[in-house]
Amino acid sequence: MDFVEVPVSEDVPVSEDVPAKKSKVKKEKKKKLKREIKEEKEEQGPEPEQPSGTLLPPSYSLSEIKNKQRRHLMFMKLKQEKRKLKLDLRKKRRKEREALGDKAPPKEVPKTIENQRVYDETTVDPEDEEVAYDEGTDEFSAYFNKLTNPKVLITTSDRPRGRTVRFCEQLASVVPNAHVYYRRGLALKRIIPQCVSRDFTYLMVINEDRKVPNGMVLCHLPDGPTAHFKVSSVRLRKEMKRRGKEPTEHHPEVILNNFTTRLGHSIGRMFAALFPQDPQFTGRQAATFHNQRDFIFFRFHRYIFKNEKKVGIQELGPRFTMKLRSLQKGTFDSKYGEYEWVHKRHEMDSSRRKFHL
Amino acid sequence: MANQSQLCSVWVGSETGILKGVSLSKKRTFNFCDMSSISREHGICALAWGDENESEVLVGCVNGTVKTFSIEKGIFIDSRSCGDFSQGQFTGIAVTPSSLITCVESGLLSVWTEGSTDKLEINVGKGVCRMRQNPARRNCVATGGKENPLKVWDLERPDKALFTAKNVANDWLDLRVPVWVRDMAFIPDSEKIVTCTGYHQVRVYDPLTPQRRPVLEAEFGEYPLTALSLPAGHDRVVVGNTHGQIAILDLRKGLVRGCVKGLAGSVRGLECHASSPLLASCGLDRFLRIHSLEDRSTRHKVYLKSQLNCVLLSSKDLELLREVDTGEVEDVNEKEIDEVWDVMETVSEKGDKRAVLEEEEEDSEETVETKDKKKKRRKTKK
Known part of the structure; x- marks a missing residue:
């Protein structure tokens, strides 16, 4: 060597x-x-x-x-x-900022694909009479006029396994007045008339693949619309760190973020109509549907006002992410139903800065 | 209102009961409706031209009234009741020189003669999805619907249909093939009729042959076809389905010649321009789209805020208006340019300027040369 x-x-x-x-x-x-x-x-x-x-x-x-x-x-x-x-440039800039002190120009906003978003002409203007009328007379108007109270049926695909069953149970503890039923191999088209006759306003079907929940069909009753979501990143209560105690039965508050386009409004209204309209503030619980880049993030929290300035939050779970696949007019009929909006990957995803919700 | 309505070349009926006019040349849309009195009861389910020279639009509402919209005046001038809720929506409206033809979902085809109260009623069978008039023979209409095969009617002999289609032969399991005619059209210069079905078939019938079954059958996609239209050229048909897919099919062999892209929701109304290769489509995604049939590209895309049910194209305007407009614009430009030239001061020291320019040019040439030299140098290095 x-x-x-x-x-x-x-x-x-x-x-x-x-x-x-x-x-x-x-x-x-x-x-x-x-x-x-x-x-x-x-x-x-x-x-x-x-x-x-x-x-x-x-x-x-x-x-x-x-x-x-x-x-x-x-x-x-x-x-x-x-x-x-x-690095040198950054250092120089920082020094300049320090030297200028208060007179320093405001920091530049970083470019993200959200703030570079392609303008969507369907963005809803709150003063638009026509859209207001359209929304005022759609299928959810009965709920928003306080004529109906939500009642939700949660079921799964055939033969659900562990995680999906627990996910359904936890969803039922989030949504007030929700009933979980075993699917028993029934066809959705046969379930729907029975639900309507029993005054259910929503049918929620969780689909699973290899024991992992991966899809959700949300069907508003009695006359639609039906939305089909992809579900991912499901985290059940047990899998969460620093979670709070079990949620109470109070009606939660609902937070809907960033549903700006006409399609987004329809979806937002759909989620809003899942929950009773008058939240019980004593429960201090909030369900959040946050839309970011067409992904809808669901979180369920309990909050507490520590003092006049500080608020503490505690996540109660479950948490999951949804992505809209299609919105269909009328109740569930994937074969002969008319679709209001279908996500077409190759046509619609040509621009990373174009969002639909 | 009158000025606005005369500009419009595309008319769209919405589910919220608003008649919309779109001017493609000016890129503007107008709502011809009183916003305070709109209701879903007046939702528009059928549109048709009221006369030959396209000065009136007939609007069929969900509640069974047929309103007449005058394009010259820009207002609704007439309204009459031609049915009620119990009979279902209008599936088609047509006019002959002396009468108005309406058809509702329950299968009641009515002919309302002008100036008299009596009407002719034909029962065409239940579950009608569409009624269309033969543009060549105006007293000849075709109907069809769910479990209601294609029938062609002569309104002068209303007791029996001219032609009734026969269902296709049983399938390979010897089961009956269900019938669901969603839309049909008369092929010009022949007696043939093309239909599209809810089971994604496109069929061509020929009443002249003794065969009552389709002479050609083609399939497109796997979702129900909802609308159909015939472009100006021969041997082609455009169909749209509930997933927002539009295809151009060749009627000689029944092959897909191309698809039109860009739609997000179900197609409700489809119409081809009478002379130019343009296709207008509207549907549940609230957009009116004008495609070119030649290269299948999107020419116009207009957001109309409501779900749209039917579209009506004026036969002459689309291109004409645009030409007129561009002409005007050019005139204006020329005038402006002239004015600019008039306003400008004449420069006396032309010679000097030229010299300066030449010098600059020489400079630029030199730079080019130097660049060349550099390149050469590099080459030598290499």
Whole structure:
């Protein structure tokens, strides 16, 4: 081994011209045998003799370098330089801000795909008479005019397994006046007339795949509409950290966030109509449907006013995420029903900044 | 109102009972309705031209009234009751020079002669989905619906249908094939009729042959077809389904020639322009879309705020109006340009300017040369 080490030590003075970082990076990157390193060094030996090679003109494209190791090296160097520049700029800016003190210009808002959102012409203007009339006379108007009280039937696909059953039970503890029934292999189209005759206003079907809940059909009764959601990231109460005690039977408050377009309004109204209209504030519970980038996040919290300024919240669970697949007019009829909106992946997802809800 | 209505070239009937006019050239939409008195009872389920020169629109409402809208005046000038709630919605409205033809879902086809109170009633069978008039022979209509095969009626001989389609042969399990005619159209210059069904078939019937079964059957997609329209050219038909898919089918072999994209919801109304290759579609996604049939691209997309039931295209305007408009715009531009030239001061020192320009050009040439040189240098380096 001694024999091997000697040439390395010999090499070091030769390669002094090459920045030390390079060899470091090399060594870190490729944990090879020392022998191999030696060979590499030998290869790189002649490099410092051609300083023009390392100082290429800036327009020289890196991809034109034919030696892979050399190309990689140059690329790493370029990256490091860029990063250094960026850091310097940031430092400079921060110093300027500190120097200016209060007079500093306001910080720039970071660009996100939400605030770069493509304008949607269906965004609802609250003063629009026509939309107001349309919403005022739709299928949910009976609920919003306080003519009906929600009553929800929760069921599953056939033969539900552990998680789905527990998920249904926990949903039933969130939604007041909800009844969980075993599906018993019945067809939805046969369940619906029975539900209508028993004054149910919602039919909620949780679908599962390999013991994981993955879909939800939400059907407003007696005359639609029906929404089909993809369900993901389900976390049951037991799986949550720092959760509160079991929820009480009080009617929760409902928070609907970011449902701005016409379709979003319909979906928002659908969720609102799941819960009774007068929340019982003594329960201090809130159910949240938060829409962000067309994903609807559901959370269930208990809050407490600690003092005049501070509020504490405690999550009660379950939590899950939904994504709208389709909205169908009328009660559940996937074959012959008319769809108000269908998510078509290849047509609609052409822009990352276009959202539908 | 009158000015606005004369601009419009596309008329759309909505479920909320608002008649909407769209001017494609001006990119504007107008609601022809009193916003205080709208109700779902007046929801529009059928639209038709009231006369030959397209100065009136007939509007069929859910509650069984037929209203007449005058485009010249921009207001509803007439309203008459042609049915009631119990008989269901209108499935079609048509006019002949002397009478008005209406058909409702319950299967009551009525012919209301103008100026007299008596009417002719034909029972065409239950569950009617659509009634269409033959544009070539105006007293000839076709009806069809759920478990109600295609029938062609001559209104002068109302006791028996001219043609009744026969259901197709039983399937491979020897089971009866269900019937559900959703829409139909008369193919011009022939007696043939094309229908689309709720079981996603497109069928062509030929009453001239002794065969009462379809002479051609094609399928599109897997969802119920809701609307159908015939473009100006021959041998093609456009169909739309409940998932918002629109396809152009070739009627010679029954093959899909192309699909029109961009719709999000069920198609309710579909109409092709009489002369130019344009297709108007509307439906539950609340958009009116105008597609070009040539390259199937979207020409216009208009958000109309309500769910839309039917669309009516004026036969001449669409393109004409646009041409007139562009002409005007060009005139204006020319005038403006002239004014600009008039206002501008004449510059006397032209020679100097030119010299300066030439110098600049020379400079730029030099820079180009230097660039070339650089390139050469690089090449030598390489």
